[in-house]
Amino acid sequence: MNRLCDLIDQKIDDGTFVPVVDAANSTMRQLGKFLVLFVYFISTFLAFTSFFIIIPYEQIYKPAWLLVILGICGFYFLLNIQYHYYKARTIPPVACPGEEGDAFCEKCNYWKSDRAHHCSVCDKCVLGMDHHCIWINQCVGSHNHRHFFLFVANLTLAAATIITAGYPSFSDHLFIETSPNTYCTTILENAPLQDIICDYDGFARTAVVFCYLLSGILFVMVGGLTLWNVYLISIGCTYIDYLKLTGSKKKLSARKRLNKGLKANWKNFLGLRRNRTFFRCVILPTALPPVKYESLNSRPDAFDVV
Template identity: 85%
Template sequence: MCHERMISLCNFIDQKIDDGTFVPLVTAVNHFMRQTGKFLVLFVYFISAFLAFTSFFIIIPYEQLYKPIWFLIILGVFGLYFLFNIQYHYYKARTIPPVANPGEEGDVFCEKCNYWKSDRAHHCSVCEKCVLGMDHHCIWINQCVGSHNHRHFFLFVANLTLAAGTIIIAGYPSFYDHLFSDTSQTTYCTTILNNAPLQDIICDYDGFAKTSVVFCYLLSFILLIMVGGLTLWNVYLISIGCTYIDYLKLTGSKKKLSARRRLNKGLKSNWKNFLGLRRNRTFFKCVIMPTALPPVRYESLDNRPDVFDVV
């Protein structure tokens, strides 16, 4: 009985989808996601600015009570490095459009675009186009993560994860003292600190330093868990040569597993292709330094073109 009702419900939903009943709802949801994405882009810039301000002008100066100056200088240098990389790769990820691939006659036909799409292309209803090498639509960058901007997206989340981890490890004394400020002997505003240029201004606002430190630390912890998890998931997908869309598509049948093996060139080649380490490009230039690369096709192991190999 339940099985028959489930089949009836599925048939009803399929009928409503086919006759266009849900089109206005889907259109409204996609419009809402596009508009929300614009707000979230500004929110990301605001949060990153807050974390940078709190780290450089409150936490690092306060940590001189617990750490030597040379170590704080190193923290400052790494902090500036992470900040620049995060901003650079986030800007690139949200402004560089992923390659829209119309495909060729004989490929799978996309009824929404009314054109052919290649094997690695997937239609995004929010962006309203077929995206080559699509991983997912990210509301935080307000566009799809796919060919050409996927590398920047990964480096953005990876640097953000490392920055959050650094704040958590290096800033724990500051967090502890300010969280338990009622029993702590020192806080940012009750201690005369050297090399704290904004201490007088910050401490003019009652409770601002305490709130900023505690919120910065807790936010960093949340980012480490959520963005760190996303980073590890991307590490796994890149290691097997897949995007998230590929992973969802290529599971189950022997035919799909064969396609999965075709995508997977091996751990080393997968990472070299994803990071663009071709044509004498070095790890330092492509990963350590913030560098933009033109979209190029993967070079398959046997030097023959492969439509599955796309950066």
């Protein structure tokens, strides 16, 4: 095993694996372009099924006022998901933000600050890098981290709403043989596309079942990612910080420098500075310029960067 490890280290040092690594990174970039289109397709499908099949069908089980609330919430989630996803994938994080005397990146041939990390896929150093996300086809770091978090948080809430409110629709269309009603066998008053949708045999049933199951998968996977981000934000870390600053007492001490307290960490991350309100920064889909953490003791700190 030691010989194998030594051989691998030797091949890495002499550049043998460089073509393989370059090919893998290129593949990830190309795959990322496809996945961006896939995200738009899936979100459009979920929205179409929710607004034009599930909500109209739920009038059998729910009062009109509740359906109106569900429609408003659905539109709000859709707006936030699309907006924050667009911002997360189009706003580039800060690259190569170092000054002479900082750590030196041999790949970029440039200085990098303490909280910059080199991404081999993007081929640049990224300030405040959390991770490279193939679903937005770029790194999550300073400038776009807030949008990425709000995207996954709103997606989780939207999936939870579909799971909670759409169960009767899912049950009726999954067990269609024993169900007294389905979308295409019931006369629905507020279903403007019912005739068109029901012209395609089996589409309504497939759409409802697939939409519900996909929402369950998203709730578990994206919800887990959201909770992990909540934890990291609460302790003032990115994922890269968490990995780099785990282990020795010195590293744990450096991590403590990042943690300004729960409230201050969240205010810093969400940009709640300079008279910005929670309603404007979080509830409304708003783009904000990145801000540096305003230290309570006014001492500059290279770790205090959003």
